[in-house]
Amino acid sequence: MGTLDFLDSLEAPAATAISIPLRDVMPDPKQPRTRYREIDGNVSVEGRDHIKNLAKSIADQGLLQPITVREVDGGYMIVMGECRWRAFVLNQEEGIPGHEAIPAFVRNDMSPAKLRLAQLAENLNRDDLTDLEVAHFVKETLEENPELKKSELGAIMRQNSQYISRILALLNPKWSDVVDSGMISFASLLEQYRALPEKVRAEVKTKVQAEGRSKITSTDLKKARDGMKAPGRVSVDPELARSVDQMLEANTPKGEHYHPPKTQFTDAGITTPIIPSGVENVNAGLIDKRTLRITARQLKMLVEKSAVTGKEKGLMVELILPVEDLKRMHKKIGGKLPETDSLLQAAFMDQLNSI
Numbered sequence: 001m002g003t004l005d006f007l008d009s010l011e012a013p014a015a016t017a018i019s020i021p022l023r024d025v026m027p028d029p030k031q032p033r034t035r036y037r038e039i040d041g042n043v044s045v046e047g048r049d050h051i052k053n054l055a056k057s058i059a060d061q062g063l064l065q066p067i068t069v070r071e072v073d074g075g076y077m078i079v080m081g082e083c084r085w086r087a088f089v090l091n092q093e094e095g096i097p098g099h100e101a102i103p104a105f106v107r108n109d110m111s112p113a114k115l116r117l118a119q120l121a122e123n124l125n126r127d128d129l130t131d132l133e134v135a136h137f138v139k140e141t142l143e144e145n146p147e148l149k150k151s152e153l154g155a156i157m158r159q160n161s162q163y164i165s166r167i168l169a170l171l172n173p174k175w176s177d178v179v180d181s182g183m184i185s186f187a188s189l190l191e192q193y194r195a196l197p198e199k200v201r202a203e204v205k206t207k208v209q210a211e212g213r214s215k216i217t218s219t220d221l222k223k224a225r226d227g228m229k230a231p232g233r234v235s236v237d238p239e240l241a242r243s244v245d246q247m248l249e250a251n252t253p254k255g256e257h258y259h260p261p262k263t264q265f266t267d268a269g270i271t272t273p274i275i276p277s278g279v280e281n282v283n284a285g286l287i288d289k290r291t292l293r294i295t296a297r298q299l300k301m302l303v304e305k306s307a308v309t310g311k312e313k314g315l316m317v318e319l320i321l322p323v324e325d326l327k328r329m330h331k332k333i334g335g336k337l338p339e340t341d342s343l344l345q346a347a348f349m350d351q352l353n354s355i
Helices: 003-009 045-061 082-093 112-126 131-144 150-156 161-171 173-179 187-194 198-210 218-227 238-251 296-304 323-332 341-354
Strands: 018-021 067-072 075-080 101-106
Touching: 045 082, 067 082, 075 082, 075 112, 082 101, 112 131, 112 150, 131 150, 131 161, 150 161, 161 173, 161 187, 173 187, 187 218, 198 218, 323 341
Parallel strands: 067 101
Antiparallel strands: 018 101, 067 075
């Protein structure tokens, strides 16, 4: 359901607008849009320009759509239509006749969750909210209405639940240094920033500040990604590689089979040879390095037999794991799962390096 469909669904078929004195109407302090109000409730400079234009339109053409309110403590709190109400107040202050009371639908039948969705839908339909405004509103709405699902919020916004998670990341204390300072104000930009290694993120911030800028841009992040060192190219001696493949096949334990990679080796020219695979009995005088592909069980056996101590020069272990296994390992070492799986590898390595 889109925002217009949702707003249409809020209109009660038998509802009749009544005229309510402006003095009896109050704005909702939890309204998602904050740019049109200062902290004390007064209209900001930016908001006043918008409301002036709306007030002139209402004075010329009348109020085309009544506001929606609910009864609260002997008065009425706005559900939808705060800007229209403020425009009415402005016209009244300027002495324009016919603005002492405002037409309104009274809706006392809406649940708190539906009220919040209605406010969000109205603002999305009539005016763009900042990502940070949406994030604060979504967070408060989910906390106050635990029965409400991210997918329901996403449906109103024509987004999926992953989008809601990205929006909420703006309120994560981990990113407060760039969000609270205003260096990043868009959820999509923060997602790109989060995907960078910690060291690169620090370099981006330092560069932006050194240039006297207050905002991190997508160009900054693209340059940071492009500047990250790519893995070095591996060169292979074709003849030596074929000899190693034959030796591996000959030394494979009974019942097992060795199959060389489908992608065959190509001559890289005259260079220092590095062999892509090998076994323990390869003559160390033939090559400088060997790469072993072994299972976790085999690695454990090598450690138990003190064959691997962790002090071997250049020793690296490559793990190829399903995402769910990596999540389990991450939690086992005390890590907190990131918002998206794309950040899982970086989060795992950060946690592992911190132990």
